[in-house]
Amino acid sequence: MKKNRLFFIVFTIIVSFSLSFLFELVVFNRNVIGKKSLDNVKIINNNDVDYKNDRYITTSKQAYFVLDIQNHYINNIKFDYNSNKNFSWKIVYLNESEDEVIMNFDSSLYLNKAIKKIGKNVDQLKIEINSKNIEISNFSIDNSIYLYWERIIVMTLIMSLIAILFKYRNYFIKNIDKAFFISSLVLGFSFILLTPKLVYNSFDDQIHFKNVINIFQKEEYNYSYAEQITLEGIGVRDTNFYSTRQEKRELYNYLNKIHEKKDNRSFISNKGSNYYKQLIYTPYWIGYKISNLFNLKYITSIIIAKLFNLIAYTILLSLAIKYAKYGKKIIFTIGLLPRTLFLASQFSNDPTIIASIIFASALFINMITEEKINKKSLLAFVLLIVWASLPKAIYCPMLLLLLFIKNDKFDNKKQALLFKILVIVLTLLLTITFVLPAASGSLTGDSRGGNTNGTEQLKLILSNPVFFAKVLARYTYINLFDNFLGIKNFVNLAYTINNSYIYPLYGFYLLFVCYVVFTSKKPDYNFNKLIKLACVLVIMAIWTLICTALYLSFTPVGSIEILGVQSRYFVPLLLLVFYLIMTVNKVKEENTTFAYYFVQIVMVSLVLGIVSLKIIG
């Protein structure tokens, strides 16, 4: 039986790989099949260039070359260069309608080859170099077949996933947690492979990456040159640099090479946050350190670091699905939303916070709806909320939900009261970690928000609470729906693509989520109005804390708007919100179908397909 299973999996992978390889070759390289590349393209004109030692050297910012292409098809134009600085340049040509097409590019001082996509038949090409002292040589037309291996691997994995889920559907229909485990790993890993391998893909991921590398927040730290270039981000976050996959590959090879040598130097910077807040980065750090220990390449180390956190995220949500008595399918759906999967595949502290709080929410509903409290669930709930609150203490009010568990669910009243007192103490201690800095006047504000000053803002709130209450009410009225069920919580991939390409999928996701929520069995026993009120109060408290925190740190003093609030801060609360609005009494929780998995995998695959085609840079 096991041998048959293994044979099927291996066979599926081989067939999927072959199909993916053929698809990549025939479909994505169809424009170059049968077309020849051309080395040393003839230069028929040039300006402000000297010719020395088989190279051209630009002597002004108006230097240019005119290349004789003779209506050849150009997939990519290539040239070699040598420069001690980043420089800008342009391609100019006439299209079929005789209109002038201008393409602007930047090339990095770290590379020696420019490879830019044209994808047209062109008669003549003018290349203008807007910088002096750039050595240029070997203009060529590259029409070679390029295999985008990451896409081939992703197609292989997704086809195999669908085949395996279908073949063993009877098993996976009953074991939704296991279905989630493999789906999340495959789809999340696909995001890791297809999105740019460095940072500046997601929100503040360069800061999170820095926190991962220097997890103990040492004041003096020796970054490798590769890490420095990654963190500085020059060129990396600009769409004109490395705009083809070939150039990206050249950059990655360069970074791999320089990461091996760690010069003797140290950077003195701010001590950063309290190291307890750093604990959330542990999975990334373990992956990165293990890779460095085995001298794996720099880019591979980054991929493995991201993978380790994805595994942590997947394990937490799989356990949430396994142990949840209500809302298994809802957790599955939230876990596979493109937004949450994307965050789980990048450097961020959000994924494990989301997974921890969702798991805790499921455990809370379990405890409420059981006759006697499960002590392991109780302690797991506490630990999960504390874990999520260490980097972001604003989620600590979730602990107060435990106060609404009836005393008769404990062994005796004394135990219940003592435990609840400890819950209040723990919540206060977590609250103090962010209230004290504000009260002591050491809030400085985030300069990205403009003229911010946390201490002044706090004084304003305390001296004029009615004004702030109006600001908060106004913000809530305008943004409440958007921040929970708006487009950005479903289909937003931060800076990796132009998100308008995937926004059309929002309608589907909203309907699908509503379908799942309103066809799942609602918690019935003991999930009464008081508990629901408690959930609403906790959600409102967290909403207020988040808005207040961003008003203090990210909003100019005295503003009537609240800036900096991001909808991803509310993703952890989605399950609790859905529990409140579920309506169905009689449907069996366990009813899943292969179609339920298939639809979600196809939708995420669609997003991944768009990412592979439209990735910025």
Add this chain to the structure above:
Amino acid sequence: MNKNRILFISIFVALFIIVLLFPYKTETVKTYKHINKSTIDKLEKEDNIEQLFVSDGNYDYIGFFYANYGNLIKKGHIFISIENERGKAKEYKIKAKSLFDNSSFYIKYKLKKGKKYKVSINNNTGKDVTFYTTEEKLKNNKLYRNGELQPNNLILSFKKNKTSYKTIWYYMMFLTIVLMIITLKEEKVKK
């Protein structure tokens, strides 16, 4: 009181004392506001910039918001001299390879509240570097580039080391969680 309880209490008291005796070292940082943030013209080898300022507090470090136009500079130094009111100057030779582009770097220098200081900066890397400036209105600050008064001032940061007993809160959280476990377990034993 049974032996286990005594042992638990002793361990917790010992941990509490250790946390008190070895507090966490943290820092406060104050930075000039980024008003119309810009950069001073790139510094070449012959150029010199001088920033006069008055310290608004007691600090242990002064920071400079540096940029190098995306060049990875592996050789050369930035020379910084800080002179106090009495004319006593302290000089620093900062390795350019230890500086992050678009980031602040700090040097250790004790500043006293209300005292005037003059910072001189020279670039000896052979590559273009610059420093970020602000148009924040700073009463006693003046910036000169090669002797010419500039309309803005360097963005400076000031850091002060301090002892934080924040670890106590986390210790108490840990203690609270352990007490929760004991609370849930004890009743089972009693039964």
